[in-house]
Amino acid sequence: MDYNFREVEKRWQKEWRDQNIYHVTEDAGKPKFYVLDMFPYPSGAGLHVGHPLGYIASDIYARYKRQKGFNVLHPMGYDAFGLPAEQYAIQTGQHPAVTTRQNIARYREQLDKIGFSFDWDREVRTADPKYYKWTQWVFIRLFNHYYDQELDKARPISELVAKFTANGTAGVRAAETKPLEFTAAEWNAMSEKEQQETLLNYRLAYIADTWVNWCPKLGTVLANDEVVNGLSERGGFPVERKLMKQWILRVSAYAERLLKGLETLEWSDSIKEIQRNWIGRSEGAFIRFPIENNENTLDIFTTRPDTIFGVSFMVMCPEHALIEQITTPDQKAEVDKYVTWARNRSETERQTDVKKVSGVFTGAYAINPFTKERIPIWVAEYVLAGYGTGGIMAVPAHDSRDYAFAKHFNLPIREVIAGGDIEKEAFETKDGIVVNSDFINGMKVKEAGKCIIEKVKEMGIGYGTVNYRLRDAIFSRQRYWGEPFPVYYKDGVPYMLPEEELPLLLPEIDEYKPTETGEPPLARAANWTYKGYPLEYSTMPGFAGSSGYYLRYMDPHNDNEFISKEKNEYWQDVDLYVGGSEHATGHLIYSRFWNKFLYDLGIVCKDEPYKKLINQGMIQGRTNFVYRINGTNKFVSLNLRDGYETTPIRVDVNIVHNDVLDIDAFKAWRPEYADAEFVLEDDRYVCGWEIEKMSKSKYNVQNPDDLVERYGADTLRLYEMFLGPIELSKPWDTNGIEGVFRFMKKFWKLFHDGSNEFCVTDDEPTRDEYKSLHKAIKKVEEDNERFSFNTAVSAFMIAVNELTDLKCHKRKIVEPLAVLLSAYAPHVAEELWHLLGNTGSVVDAAFPKFDASYLVESSANYPVSFNGKVRLQRVFPADMQPKEIEAALFADPDVQKYLDGKQPKKVIIVPKKIVNIVC
């Protein structure tokens, strides 16, 4: 073989490693550029095929930027804590650290084969104590801060304590779990324990009893983004609701800033929209409804204060604290029954019958503050505990859920916005005219809403407010393989470990299961105490370690600081972040929160961590099928199936090439197929195919290693880019890799003669040769800038085809072309770079300079169209003026023929593009 990729790739991978060529240091003389991939969780299955796609794209961009004179930071690491390693540990007793280390070694091997330009000196692993020391360190800071809504930033909790000591809660505007009011005297009279418990209401990391998503199968709680359709994201196990004491991060305090910050980011509209929806900002009103014969009020949040005259009942969530106090004796039994039932229903059950109406009357009544009407108070599951106040005013005429409820329980439906047909369905418009509503009659919805808000303010029973769907993030996991909390308990109150005790190391335990009493695995650890006080048993969730990892890459070996000021100011933020869009509501929210908190503390200099985000599309599997004739061991080729009763059977894609089955391999694949017979078309067995999720059981998993083995890393890199736009989801289809491989061989031949001797001359290239080169430079540069790597690969193909036709073996052409290609196919480019007699590495070669003069045409071809239809081609000098072109055209007999004696109404000449004559 002429182009020996195996030898070339092996040589340069070794050389790059020996020379440490991808190592970067801060260099004030160069502008910085930070290209980051979402680091992988090292699973036992090895690098999955979706990964290389993003990594290759970011690697190309990183190399390109380096050639453009930037000092590029391009690191890689591992998200090393996680469930699978622990599940495996439970089954086998193997320490998760051991399996994780093995998996990492495997990943590293796979990554190295593809020729990435990662600076491995900066590698981070979240499970490394040197790393998680800083995760614990940030946690302590979260605990020690609260969110000041006046200053709109996190402030030390000591400031809050000072305020409480001086004035109590008067004048304090702080993000809180529930509203509290006390005086300075009351605060000062509190015991240490009481004060500490009160402060938990404000801390950015706090512990509280909360309804959680409990997954019994995994033995841990899960965050909202880890629950998909009522099932755990990992494993797909049922999830229940449970009231538990949990560590929680007050992410909600940052809701508005997380929302606002999106505007400054170069992210795709879709992912910004996902985050906007997840944050779920809604403007409305907080209103207190008095309760008949009770000093409590029923507090509600509504986005439609304008419909307050249409309220015909109130609803509280089953978790509501007021239920017990207001339920009348004769309703008590029924309410208790319902509440117990509803509270214990699993998240999974709730999800499946969302449309079923259920609820119970408490016997109590609220008073409509405007009409003084008695309004029955109900308890129903459709009102959620976690949103707003856990209570609503129901306006069945204008809300479909209230409508369904009212219909089911036969409650009155009162129209207050004109224009709908409330006999049939709720009229949910947000711009209509208010009716049947006393002093707001005739107003538009918006205006009426404002008016009601003014009024309730005056009456002292409410105010306009903003609510967010974004919940605080549950931060405890009842698992072993995570960061231990630097927390000990004294008198049941949590305290932080002193910083000099960090890292608090994960203790060794004999088994990785929960204890018999249901305590988390850490309860098994011997002497898990600090100065005799018990340490926290739960560990941190997966997103803890990944929330600030991109900062640690800037200063990975600093044992004294999380990150030094100088390094942070040099690298600042991530210029390009590449990863899957599945992290939109998880990692990408938490990480932004984490960063904003550190920004408030002055630890980082940028408010947003990831300036530009590219989401590589998902890689789907492409399954091949063979068709067995029912009742036989005979298989019929795809297009001959008519007339047979067949069953499609999945077949391993590795024994199918371009949809043609390798029959011998198939016979060897499974014993039952050893004596299979075939009905062939054109002597071949053609398989069917379908796009499905990639999975082992569907036999459609393509291992990148096999492709590297067969075609080389450079071909794999080019091919993955050539598949299509990076952001598009596409099936992993290797039918086309041959074309890219052919291109590589052709490219190689530009530098070699027929007998594979290196052969490049110093002859001056022709104009056509320069033109091919500069066309490619222009196109590749533009395409790199807009992340259109697939079209850039096409540009290479065109250039190489042209230069092959021109039999060009000239240094002035092929050398810049190799430099240009080096971001995509670094190994072969490096080889040629050295064959050309250069020293150093092609990664540091300057990106070729585009010279437009080579593309200037002496003449331009103009399609001439009549009323928009192209009829003729005419060539004019490129610098000819439109007026002259027009004159020349009308002297042309063919043009006259098409005009057919008519006078043209208008002549449009787009320079170098087209002439259109309107007649």
Next chain:
RNA sequence: GCCUUGGUGGUGGAAUGGUAGACACGAGGGACUUAAAAUCCCUUGGGCAUCGCGCCCGUGCGGGUUCAAGUCCCGCCCGAGGUACCA
């Protein structure tokens, strides 16, 4: 339901409002070979054509703007992703 996307040959996909289908795969035909591999050349959206002139139709569907629309606007249909008793 709502939000965000997308809909172009047999396939993956190209097209700053300016000759739709670049580039590649696959397919068909041919050259070289004892043969295979590799390589090279030709054809390849559909239809019509006394198949070497040339014409018509074509970017999910129906309208519109424009000299000119895959691209912009309006109304539908379908797919993908996100989200969903969030008041």
